[in-house]
Amino acid sequence: MSAAGQIDAGAAVWAEYNALVQKARSRMLARPEAVHARVRDQAEYALVAMQAGCHHFHALHRPDYPAFYRQTIWSPYEAPWGGPSSDMVYAWAFIDGRRTYRIHGRRGTTRFSDLQLFNGYFEREDMRGLGNLDFDTLQTGPDGSFSFIASAQRPAGYAGDWLPLDPTEPVIYAQLRDTWWDWAGERGIDIHIECLDPAGDAMVLPTSVTHERLLRSGHLLERTVARAMGYANMNRKLAGGQNNAFGLVRGSGATDHGASGRAGYGGMVWDIEPGEALVITLDEPQARYWSFQLVDWWWMTLDFSYHQSGLNGFQAERDPDGRISMVLSLEDPGIANWLDPIGTPTGLVQMRWYDGTVADAPVVEKIALADVVARLPGARRVNPAQRSADVAARAKASLARWGY
Known part of the structure; x- marks a missing residue:
């Protein structure tokens, strides 16, 4: 495809993404509750915050260069979309079920910490949990240090803690919940992740991949708005x-x-x-x-x-x-x-x-x-x-x- 053709294709993708954003905004402002000025103000801000979060979920991750992100997705007051708990400091890593990772760190003194795996986040109709790890079950050193492997198969000769991954899922969402009880008196978990068998230098994404991720981000926004409004209806029904x-x-x-x-x-x-x-x-x-x-x-x-x-x-x-x-x-x-x-x-x-x-x-x-x-x-x-x-x-x- 010529350079001009690539630009035209990109314009169409961005137009489709912007249409998804506008559709979500119109749906939000059509709610009867938006008659309140405060609720409308919250709607406009939520739309911006959701876009930021959706981009971090879908457009910006690098499974070959993983990290546990905190502020970029559910920061305390800037972008707390999805109803995150005020007591849980969440961290997210995005990993490939075909790769092998080492996750290590030191336990904190919070109420509990767990790691839950998903095959997507709301943008997929077949979203499902892929496993859960309670850090209380890990072997730890005297200082609370831990280390375990996450992979599709347990490595040969490895006898330590192991978290199985689904090799059919190239992007797995790993959500850490570090759950605080006494905010001033506890210490949080220290956690790190590294990919042991990266595919190669995948830092620069092809345009086609960026566009595909952008549209997934838009669909996540669309479904998040729908789920938010459905959640309120569910509460009333219950x-x-x-x-x-x-x-x-x-x-x-x-x-x-x-x-x-x-x-x-x-x-x-x-x-x-x-x-x-x-x-x-x-x-x-x-x-x-x-x-x-x-x-x-x-x-x-x-x-x-x-x-x-x-x-x-x-x-x-x-x-x-x-x-x-x-x-x-x-x-x-x-x-x-x-x-x-x-x-x-x-x-x-x-x-x-x-x-x-x-x-x-x-x-x-x-x-x-x-x-x-x-x-x-x-x-x-x-x-x-x-x-x-x-x-x-x-x-x-x-x-x-x-x-x-």
Whole structure:
């Protein structure tokens, strides 16, 4: 093909990609919830953040030169698309199931770390989990150091830890969840990866490969938007078609949509006005880890560093009777367990728990904001100065997990 022909072909690919972006934007802004200015603002930003993330998933990876990326995909507040947990520092590596890799590092002191493999991420209708590794099962040295091989076949004579890969998948998505409980008091995992048998110098991609990846990125964007809106509808359905009520998806072991087979999930669509509050009450989950967090309509986790938009089982304070009560309101209710929606009148609450059970869905009661203190007489009071100090400490601990 002539140079002019290549340019024309490239223009057609970019036009197709831009059409996918515009289709996603139109679909987002057509949602009834986009009548709220704050929700529209979130939609426009989410579209940009999703594009950045989708490019890192599909356009920019190099399986022959892998690394565990953190900030480039689900950074704390810049691009938290897909509803990532505020407690999990995620890292992603992109590997080839036909190659052999050595993964090594040092365990941290977080609640748990696991590595889950997928054959794609939402852009594939046949997305499925390819395996899961709990770092608790690895052989480690006295200092917590570990090393294992990931490959299609166990290397001859190798007796160490081994993670099998699917040789029919040339791009495998390896997702690390390093799950923090006490943000200020724990140390994260140190992890590295190297390809032991690279195909050759594949750093410069042919134009045809770049174009194919660009379109996959566009389709991931399209499907992510569709899934985000479907997630809200699913939460309503699980709650009997209501807003301000929880439904539960107990751990099913399913991994075909990015979920962990170790986890159970709950969700709620919130819808409140100024001067209103939702009191969320539950028995403490009997689980290794549990948390609540707020996400917007586009599946973007609300900022959890500079705002208390989520609480886990270490951070949440208990009622005198041992139960957990939290308050979701646009204004600060003056109690410790506030879920701050950052001025967003409607969105989604995500509940997660790992390695355990939840007896019943949380109970939600809408009351006047002025009645919160009387409704929760045993809750610790927090004045504005205390809240500012608490949030400053939270931000410092949160961002340090990401190396900021």
